Each structure stands twice: as C-alpha cells, then as structure tokens.
Amino acid sequence: MNTRQRALLPSALGFGVSGPHGTPLIRRADTVRLVHGAFDAGVRVFDTAPAYGAGEAEGRLGLALRGIARDAVFVTTKAGLSSAGLKRRLRDFSPRAIERSVRASLERLDLEGVDGLILHGPSPSELTPELFTRLSGLKASGAFRLLGIAGRGQELDAAIATGRFEIVMAPVHPFAGEQALARLRSARSCGIAVMGIEAAGSGPAPLSWPRSLADLYKLAQSIRSGSGSGPRLAMPGALVDPVQGGLADCVLVTTTRENHLLANIQAVSGHGRCAP
Ligand SMILES: NC(=O)c1ccc[n+]([C@@H]2O[C@H](COP(=O)([O-])OP(=O)(O)OC[C@H]3O[C@@H](n4cnc5c(N)ncnc54)[C@H](OP(=O)(O)O)[C@@H]3O)[C@@H](O)[C@H]2O)c1
Numbered sequence: 001m002n003t004r005q006r007a008l009l010p011s012a013l014g015f016g017v018s019g020p021h022g023t024p025l026i027r028r029a030d031t032v033r034l035v036h037g038a039f040d041a042g043v044r045v046f047d048t049a050p051a052y053g054a055g056e057a058e059g060r061l062g063l064a065l066r067g068i069a070r071d072a073v074f075v076t077t078k079a080g081l082s083s084a085g086l087k088r089r090l091r092d093f094s095p096r097a098i099e100r101s102v103r104a105s106l107e108r109l110d111l112e113g114v115d116g117l118i119l120h121g122p123s124p125s126e127l128t129p130e131l132f133t134r135l136s137g138l139k140a141s142g143a144f145r146l147l148g149i150a151g152r153g154q155e156l157d158a159a160i161a162t163g164r165f166e167i168v169m170a171p172v173h174p175f176a177g178e179q180a181l182a183r184l185r186s187a188r189s190c191g192i193a194v195m196g197i198e199a200a201g202s203g204p205a206p207l208s209w210p211r212s213l214a215d216l217y218k219l220a221q222s223i224r225s226g227s228g229s230g231p232r233l234a235m236p237g238a239l240v241d242p243v244q245g246g247l248a249d250c251v252l253v254t255t256t257r258e259n260h261l262l263a264n265i266q267a268v269s270g271h272g273r274c275a276p
Helices: 028-040 056-065 095-109 131-140 155-161 177-189 215-225 236-243 257-267
Strands: 013-016 045-047 074-079 114-120 146-148 165-172 193-196 250-253
Touching: 013 028, 013 257, 028 056, 028 257, 045 250, 056 074, 056 095, 074 095, 095 114, 095 131, 114 165, 131 146, 146 155, 146 193, 146 215, 155 165, 155 177, 165 177, 177 193, 236 250
Parallel strands: 013 045, 013 250, 045 074, 074 114, 114 146, 146 165, 165 193, 193 250
Antiparallel strands: none
C-alpha cells in the first residue's frame, strides 16, 4: 500500500446529524440550533447519511449549513445504505445506486459536493472495479473530495488494501479489541484519516427513563437491540482518548442536548472551544 499525505480534518470533534435528528422526535429548528452551536464553538466536521431518517437528517444539515461559508466546514455523507420510514435499511452498492444516492444527498444537503463520501459498510465483494470507476467519475465531477469507508471488522482490511480509500470510519472504543484498533493505527500510518465512532462503546446506552421526546429514540434502540448494553465508558470522557492517543483524527458524536454538546467540546479541546 502506498503511503500518502493524510487528509487533515479541521476539528478533532465532529457532530453527527443522525439518530433522533432524522426523526420528528426532535424539531428541525433544534437540530439547526445544535449544529450552529457546535460550529460557533469550533466544531468543523459534520457527518450524516441518507440512511438517517430516509434523508431527513441530510436535509436538516443542509438547512443548518445555509449561511455558513462552505469552506469553513468538512461535510461527510454516506452511500450504499438507505432507509424508508420505519422500514429496514436497504443496501445497494451497485454503481448506479451509488451515483443516484450521491446526487440525491447533494440535493438534500444543498451542496455541490461533500468533503467525504463514505461507503456505508460494503462487503469486499461489493467493492467492484465498476463501482470504483463510477466513483472516480463522481469525484472528478466534484461530487466529493475524499473517498471513505465505514466498517467494523476484517472486511476493512481488503478495502484498505485497495489503496482507494482516504478515510476510514470505525468504532474507537477500547472494547472493539486490539485487532480492530491496530487496524486503525496502521491505516493512519499509511495516510488514511480515521473518523472515530462509538467512542463510549457499541450498542445502545443503558436504559434510562426518557426525559425528552428525543430520548424515546434511545429507548426504542435499546428495546429493538434486545440485548442488554455492553461495556461502556462514561461520556464525555470517552471522546478524549481516541484523539489524544492518536487513534483517530476526529471523533464523531451526536447529541440532542446543548449541555452535552458543550461538555463534549470542553472534553476534547480542554476548554470551551473546539479550536479548528
Ligand atoms: N458509519 C457508520 O456506520 C456509523 C455508525 C454509527 C454512527 N456513525 C456516526 O457517528 C456518530 C456518532 O455515533 P455513535 O454511535 O458513536 O454515538 P451517538 O449516536 O453519537 O450516540 C451518542 C449518545 O450519547 C449521548 N451523549 C452525547 N454526548 C453526551 C454527553 N456529554 N453525556 C452523556 N451522553 C451523551 C447522546 O444522547 P443525548 O442526546 O442525550 O446527548 C447519544 O444518545 C453518529 O452521529 C454518526 O454520524 C456512523
């Protein structure tokens, strides 16, 4: 694998417009307010996906980004998984579906291109030469700048070995196991930027009594997963190690609460601003 210059991500903390932000459980205006609050405090990385609320989350991020200079933010979205309402997620990594997905995402985001296009969990067999050819065309047309892949396990090895990916999005919690974490360290040393997810642990947070409508989303996730929650680190401290320990270039987290947003920024930056 060639070693290249790793893409610079403009903030160590990223805000994920996902989960409840793709549902009516939180108002659009509140999503926009949180994105603006994050931006004002120095968060520059914003992640979303067409699978989050069947495009609703992308539309909200697009709304929030109006009035923010395009070059002031690093925006990622994904392709390959889609959702329709409450239906199960549908996967399609065919070149035609990926192109269609990217075009629809750009429309919802109201952007000419995103900084990162993340393939949303493809298996190695879905990474076909035809797909890469189509992606090269999309990249050349300005639809995205950097190609990324989201995954959790060994399937990432084959993807990374293709030399095509500039970003890997993967869990960074310590319970992911040494092999998974070593993979991320190795990817970084080869010039691939790592966007960390699930800093506190995989699976739903422990059940707690909902204190807001948006908390119903977490409750539903816990019930749907069926299993109890696995080991977890406390937030916001969980966000610190992946970036300070050099495992990730940026750690992503979503929240529906302003006090959590500020605590996350404080934790990662050591003060109240997540300096770009
Ligand atoms: N590529 C993929 O397949 C994939 C998969 C998962 C996630 N992602 C991306 O990664 C982002 C992060 O996802 P994640 O799974 O790591 O976690 P998450 O979905 O961001 O969940 C974080 C949870 O922690 C809570 N929280 C946030 N800050 C907190 C704080 N300071 N104190 C206590 N609780 C806090 C939030 O609830 P409150 O609303 O109460 O704060 C939320 O329920 C997503 O937003 C998405 O953009 C990508």
